[in-house]
Amino acid sequence: MKKIILPILALAAIGLGGWAVSLNQKLTQSQADYTSLQAQEQATSARYAAAIDEVASIQESLKGIDFGDEGTKALETQLAQEQNLSKDQGEQTMARINEIKANVEHAKNRIKDLEDKLKKSDTKVAGLEKLIKGLRATVVEKEAQIAQLTTRVNELQTEVTGLKTEVAANQETIRQKEDTIQQQTATLEDKRRHIGTVYYTMGTKKELVRAGLIESKGGVLGVGKTVRPTGATEGGTFTALDTDNESVITIDAKKAKLVSAQPAASYTLESDNVATTTLRITDREAFRAVKYVIILKDD
Numbered sequence: 001m002k003k004i005i006l007p008i009l010a011l012a013a014i015g016l017g018g019w020a021v022s023l024n025q026k027l028t029q030s031q032a033d034y035t036s037l038q039a040q041e042q043a044t045s046a047r048y049a050a051a052i053d054e055v056a057s058i059q060e061s062l063k064g065i066d067f068g069d070e071g072t073k074a075l076e077t078q079l080a081q082e083q084n085l086s087k088d089q090g091e092q093t094m095a096r097i098n099e100i101k102a103n104v105e106h107a108k109n110r111i112k113d114l115e116d117k118l119k120k121s122d123t124k125v126a127g128l129e130k131l132i133k134g135l136r137a138t139v140v141e142k143e144a145q146i147a148q149l150t151t152r153v154n155e156l157q158t159e160v161t162g163l164k165t166e167v168a169a170n171q172e173t174i175r176q177k178e179d180t181i182q183q184q185t186a187t188l189e190d191k192r193r194h195i196g197t198v199y200y201t202m203g204t205k206k207e208l209v210r211a212g213l214i215e216s217k218g219g220v221l222g223v224g225k226t227v228r229p230t231g232a233t234e235g236g237t238f239t240a241l242d243t244d245n246e247s248v249i250t251i252d253a254k255k256a257k258l259v260s261a262q263p264a265a266s267y268t269l270e271s272d273n274v275a276t277t278t279l280r281i282t283d284r285e286a287f288r289a290v291k292y293v294i295i296l297k298d299d
Contacts, residue, residue: 097149104142111135192244196284199238200293202251211235213294214259229260233292243288249279253297260294262287 111132118128201213205227208214212235216225241249256269256277266286271277279295281287 101146108139196244197240197242198288198291198293199240200249201236201238202295202297204297204299227259229294243281243284247281251277251295253277255298257296259296261290
């Protein structure tokens, strides 16, 4: 009986040993698989975290160029106020828009790179895909805003070009009118000066007779002759006097009188009884009705 049991026990022991080895091998493989799964999970988590960080970075960069309603209105207001938009201002505005466009394009490239990395790593998370979709929608919105602003700038530059042409035409019209006004003013001033100016000369009787400006007429036997102008002016030395601005003539004589035909009520003669007589014009219009003033100084 013992001879039969011992072989059976030996076979059983061998079988159990083989099963134990197989079980140990399976355990080792399971541990290896678990370790591999842990590593994969960690790698996936790392890729997910990196993707989330990249999404956040892209969102932040898009916020940095976010116009928003207020920002868009502010830029449009700024452009609208530049009705005298210079070439430099227009170029600066377009440079700013191009900078924004470049930032949006950079964001698009970053989104594409992120999608490519996720495809290669076979990382698919519904929430992450939703975030990326939102990023793409934001980029599309920014591109639409950029297009609107570019169109607005072009419209304003066209408008400004038209305004500059109109302003130049208006300035030319104003210049012509100013020239006309200046000419008319000069003409009026010439006429005023002509009307307001008289020409005076003074001298003793002998000096004025010698100049051919006065003569003695009438009387009997040389007595009672009247001194009067001859009507000639070529031989005298006359000084211009603008009666609108000046009304006094100083005469270097103790006594003097007018030989010319100015109305007596249009002037006064004031003597200091020493060496000077002052002719003061009291009625400009009446006085300058006779253009030439001849003053006779007493010897």
